[in-house]
Amino acid sequence: MDYDFDVVVVGAGPVGSLLTAELALQGVRVGLLEALAAPTGRSKAGTLHARTAQVLERRGLLDLVAVNQSAGGPVPFHFAGMFDLDLAEVVDEGPAIVGSPQAYAERVFAEQAVGRGAEVFRGEEVVNLTDHGDHVSVHTAERQFTARYVVGCDGPRSAVRKSAGIPFTGTEATVAAMLGEVRLLDPYNAPQGWQRNARGWTMVAASLHGPSRIFTYDFRGPHEKRDDPLTLEEFSQTVDYIAGRHVPMTDAGWLARFGDAALQAEQYRKGNVFVAGDAAHVHFPAGGQGVNLGLQDALNLGWKLAAAVHGWAPPGLLDTYHSERHPIGARVLWNVRAQVALMQPDPRVDWLRSLFRELMGLDQVNEYLSRMISGMDVSYDVGCPDSPLVGELAPDLRLKTGAGITSVARLQHEGKAFLLDLAGRTDLQAVAAGRPDRLAVVSATSDSSAGTDALLVRPDGYVAWSARGRDDDPISLDRAITRWFGPAV
Numbered sequence: 248m249d250y251d252f253d254v255v256v257v258g259a260g261p262v263g264s265l266l267t268a269e270l271a272l273q274g275v276r277v278g279l280l281e282a283l284a285a286p287t288g289r290s291k292a293g294t295l296h297a298r299t300a301q302v303l304e305r306r307g308l309l310d311l312v313a314v315n316q317s318a319g320g321p322v323p324f325h326f327a328g329m330f331d332l333d334l335a336e337v338v339d340e341g342p343a344i345v346g347s348p349q350a351y352a353e354r355v356f357a358e359q360a361v362g363r364g365a366e367v368f369r370g371e372e373v374v375n376l377t378d379h380g381d382h383v384s385v386h387t388a389e390r391q392f393t394a395r396y397v398v399g400c401d402g403p404r405s406a407v408r409k410s411a412g413i414p415f416t417g418t419e420a421t422v423a424a425m426l427g428e429v430r431l432l433d434p435y436n437a438p439q440g441w442q443r444n445a446r447g448w449t450m451v452a453a454s455l456h457g458p459s460r461i462f463t464y465d466f467r468g469p470h471e472k473r474d475d476p477l478t479l480e481e482f483s484q485t486v487d488y489i490a491g492r493h494v495p496m497t498d499a500g501w502l503a504r505f506g507d508a509a510l511q512a513e514q515y516r517k518g519n520v521f522v523a524g525d526a527a528h529v530h531f532p533a534g535g536q537g538v539n540l541g542l543q544d545a546l547n548l549g550w551k552l553a554a555a556v557h558g559w560a561p562p563g564l565l566d567t568y569h570s571e572r573h574p575i576g577a578r579v580l581w582n583v584r585a586q587v588a589l590m591q592p593d594p595r596v597d598w599l600r601s602l603f604r605e606l607m608g609l610d611q612v613n614e615y616l617s618r619m620i621s622g623m624d625v626s627y628d629v630g631c632p633d634s635p636l637v638g639e640l641a642p643d644l645r646l647k648t649g650a651g652i653t654s655v656a657r658l659q660h661e662g663k664a665f666l667l668d669l670a671g672r673t674d675l676q677a678v679a680a681g682r683p684d685r686l687a688v689v690s691a692t693s694d695s696s697a698g699t700d701a702l703l704v705r706p707d708g709y710v711a712w713s714a715r716g717r718d719d720d721p722i723s724l725d726r727a728i729t730r731w732f733g734p735a736v
């Protein structure tokens with residue numbers, strides 16, 4: 248059967264746009280469907296953490312999306328509104344944090360996707376889909392698209408997830424939170440920064456000359472009518488209630504409701520249908536982890552779908568998307584729930600916050616929480632234990648090859664896997680040479696020690712195998728290559 252596309256991605260937010268760009272880079276015919284006729288230009292999120300920055304650097308995209316980057320020195324960050332973390336302490340490559348408004352990154356990723364040959368269809372709201380076993384048909388109000396695979400990146404209320412019958416389970420909202428961009432009439436006297444009291448939280452980024460961004464967290468209960476439009480009057484009243492005084496404002500440019508529901512898809516894959524980003528997991532925006540989690544979903548899934556499309560995916564490869572990413576998502580939901588508990592305005596929680604803040608002063612605790620928030624603790628079980636760096640993101644070594652100076656990150660700009668031989672191991676090179684369409688062989692030297700003679704690096708940058716020493720058996724390399732990239736041609 249001649250399908251419209253190899254893969255259809257539903258939802259043109261940052262996750263869907265990045266996944267589309269990644270698939271197009273891998274030579275996949277991909278179509279991106281978006282319900283909105285045009286981007287809103289609104290940015291709910293604007294923080295890229297260290298691990299996301301590192302994986303984007305491996306596609307040459309970091310400088311394109313970065314508006315500003317941390318550059319040396321401590322990088323204070325918060326856990327449950329307590330700014331006692333130093334993210335810089337756990338990052339040994341690249342910036343600890345990057346400013347990148349969601350709408351801006353979304354536009355960059357979409358431009359990359361179109362430039363690589365992807366087709367984008369706006370004003371196409373998906374109504375339902377049908378998985379026929381060998382392909383999926385996707386229905387919008389006016390059209391039908393067919394593809395071998397479909398990925399839902401269409402948000403918490405994902406039509407793709409619902410049509411596929413994937414349960415979305417967890418804990419329901421307990422907090423009525425709001426976000427507004429307004430003009431403050433008296434910005435000098437508005438509550439500044441993060442303020443917690445017995446009534447809740449206000450977070451105010453006041454501007455003297457443009458719109459100010461304000462968050463409110465009301466812990467009296469969830470929104471009674473979650474879908475009702477938020478008016479300036481209701482928003483202003485909520486700010487006044489939590490602040491305990493009148494905060495005059497006008498000219499609302501953007502108002503939104505949200506809550507602290509922590510929900511996750513029970514399956515990230517069902518047949519030929521996948522979910523990623525907010526369609527796979529949703530939580531309270533504590534620590535700016537949501538968009539980072541979704542972008543890393545996209546880079547984990549993209550090369551695996553491409554392998555299936557191109558016919559060399561070994562058995563079970565597509566299932567590793569769920570087995571690798573679902574636990575990472577569950578861990579984020581876990582730490583966010585803990586943060587919401589610590590943010591309760593009940594004065595009885597003050598003692599717990601005081602104790603927790605003292606614990607955060609311990610180096611081990613600070614490292615543990617900083618690695619969690621920044622994604623630096625992400626690693627995968629790739630089935631090759633007891634070898635250096637296996638399951639970790641390959642370090643961005645500076646390399647000298649026959650073609651000149653390069654680096655691990657630059658080697659991954661084209662999205663291909665490679666065996667990096669750092670010790671002239673021709674026996675290992677011979678094992679890897681049988682898959683030129685999917686696996687490059689790079690012989691290099693490095694001033695930095697990776698603690699290994701060779702690394703097998705997946706397209707997403709994670710190490711699938713490494714040599715324990717010069718006597719390491721090439722058979723184990725062949726086994727790892729076959730597991731991740733299929734048998735030799």
